[in-house]
Amino acid sequence: MGISLSSAGLWLLILLIGLGTFALRLSFIHFWGRIELPQIVHRALRFIPAAVLAALVLPALIRPEGAIDLSLHNLRLIAGLLAAVVAMLTRNVLFTLAAGMAALWLLQALVGGA
Amino acid sequence: MQTSRLRAFSAGFMSIVPLMPGVIPFAMICGVTAIKAGLSPQAAMGMSLIVFAGASQLAVIQLLAAGALPLVIFFTAVIINLRFAMYSASLAPYFQHLPKRWRWPLAYLLTDQGYAMTINHYLSDKPTADTHRHWFYFGTGIAMWGAWQPGTAAGILLGSTIPASWSLDFAIPLTFMALLIPGLRDRPTLVAALVGGGVAVLAAGLPFNLGLVLAAVSGIAAGLAAETLMQRREG
Numbered sequence: 001m002g003i004s005l006s007s008a009g010l011w012l013l014i015l016l017i018g019l020g021t022f023a024l025r026l027s028f029i030h031f032w033g034r035i036e037l038p039q040i041v042h043r044a045l046r047f048i049p050a051a052v053l054a055a056l057v058l059p060a061l062i063r064p065e066g067a068i069d070l071s072l073h074n075l076r077l078i079a080g081l082l083a084a085v086v087a088m089l090t091r092n093v094l095f096t097l098a099a100g101m102a103a104l105w106l107l108q109a110l111v112g113g114a
Numbered sequence: 115m116q117t118s119r120l121r122a123f124s125a126g127f128m129s130i131v132p133l134m135p136g137v138i139p140f141a142m143i144c145g146v147t148a149i150k151a152g153l154s155p156q157a158a159m160g161m162s163l164i165v166f167a168g169a170s171q172l173a174v175i176q177l178l179a180a181g182a183l184p185l186v187i188f189f190t191a192v193i194i195n196l197r198f199a200m201y202s203a204s205l206a207p208y209f210q211h212l213p214k215r216w217r218w219p220l221a222y223l224l225t226d227q228g229y230a231m232t233i234n235h236y237l238s239d240k241p242t243a244d245t246h247r248h249w250f251y252f253g254t255g256i257a258m259w260g261a262w263q264p265g266t267a268a269g270i271l272l273g274s275t276i277p278a279s280w281s282l283d284f285a286i287p288l289t290f291m292a293l294l295i296p297g298l299r300d301r302p303t304l305v306a307a308l309v310g311g312g313v314a315v316l317a318a319g320l321p322f323n324l325g326l327v328l329a330a331v332s333g334i335a336a337g338l339a340a341e342t343l344m345q346r347r348e349g
Contacts (some may be wrong), residue, residue, distance in 0.1 A: 001320055005155070005178070005184065005331065007154070008221055009184065010153070010157055010178075013174075013184050013233075014157065014161045014164055014165065014174075014323065015164060015248055016168070016188055017161075017164075017165050017174060017187075017188055017192070017203050018161075018165045018166075020148065020188065020189065020191065020192040020195070021165055021166075021167055021170065021192070021195045021223065022222060024192070024196060024198040024199045024202065024203065024288065025199075025201075025202055025221040025222065025224040026197045026217070026218065026221035027199045027203075028199065028202040028203035028205075028206040028210050029202050029205060029206045029217050029220065029221050030217055030218075030221070031206075032206035032207060032209070032210045032235065038308065038344075040338070043202070043338060044198065044334050045203060045204045045207075045340070046237075046303070046337075046339055047188025047272060047302070047303065047306040047333065047334045047337030047338065048200045048201070048203070048258050048292065048330070048334060049204070049229075049230060049233050049262075049293075049294070049297050050159075050205045050298060050303045050304075050306040050307040050311070050333065050337065051232055051295035051306045051307065051330045051331075051332075051336075051337065052201075052310065052326075052327070052330045052333075053290045053291075053293055053297070053307070053309030053310075053332045054231065054294055054306075054307035054308070054310040054311030054314070054329075055310045055313070055314035055325075055326050055329035055333065056226070056285045056287065056290045056326070057290045057291045057294060057311065057312055057327075058311035058312070058314055059311075059315050059318040060284075060286070061287060061315050062315045063315060063318050065321065066318075066319075069314065070304040076284060077282075078135050078283070079232035080155035080287065080288070080291065082220070083288050083291060083292075084291060085170075086187060087291055087295040087296075088295055090297070091296045092291065092292070093132040093133060093292040093293070094132040096115055096288060096291065096292035097132070097133075097135055097238065097288050097289060097292065100284065100285075100288040101135075101281075101284065101285060103279070104281055104284055107279070108279070111220050
């Protein structure tokens with residue numbers, strides 16, 4: 001452990017990462033309308049949320065410890081599936097969060113107590 | 115005029131409030147781990163203010179602690195944040211009428227959660243009137259920023275971790291799931307989600323979070339292909 005960079009070097013790195021991240025965030029918002037984008041890009045836009053969100057969710061459920069785990073020992077997968085059902089039924093973020101966290105705590109308590 | 119702006123702003127702000135149980139612990143973890151890794155409180159807070167992107171902040175902290183090359187740290191952070199360019203493209207059509215003094219601050223405030231709530235709202239049955247649409251997004255951005263910065267500060271000040279047994283990190287994928295499911299409106303979108311999620315699972319071992327970018331691109335391509343196929347079948 002320990003940071004080998006000087007204080008000034010660290011601040012410069014943070015600043016550059018901030019600028020790079022800002023450039024990515026600004027990219028299309030800034031240039032929209034000034035550059036003509038092909039039709040396919042317009043069609044692709046509506047698939048971004050589903051593709052990215054699923055890519056953030058599924059590995060956290062199926063590979064919580066790094067390796068693919070589809071067994072009943074994977075408590076996060078079970079709790080996640082339960083939360084998915086609640087999400088489908090209620091379409092409510094807070095209910096989904098509450099159901100998923102409660103299920104995970106309950107499962108952890110049951111397994112821990114066994 | 116004023117009230118409809120305020121209404122759009124508060125609707126955006128309030129849409130983020132239910133996500134706070136996922137956002138605030140994540141911000142605190144960023145603050146705590148930065149201190150544990152040896153960053154000064156000023157640098158830890160500075161990074162949170164300047165970068166304002168949790169996943170990349172955590173990666174930077176981890177790499178700094180491991181003594182990685184600054185160039186590697188820079189590229190890792192930028193690759194993890196490539197998804198913001200996709201969000202930027204998705205939101206850009208809604209902001210095209212705005213001047214630079216709006217576009218630039220709105221871009222700085224772009225986050226996963228703010229994007230997801232905003233695009234769900236814009237695509238919903240009852241979106242805000244066109245001229246005030248950016249006020250909804252601005253509300254999500256201020257709510258996220260207003261949760262993230264004090265959350266990081268609290269993590270820095272506490273300097274002690276939330277017990278791992280609370281599994282509060284699980285709130286993050288649960289949040290994304292709650293945002294994903296209502297958006298699965300038709301078959302091509304479902305295909306995009308299944309392929310995106312499936313590729314992400316298989317490619318999770320790739321370095322620098324590249325699996326996420328690969329998964330997103332695959333999912334989008336699969337959605338486009340499914341849509342084209344369905345149109346051909348109908349046409």
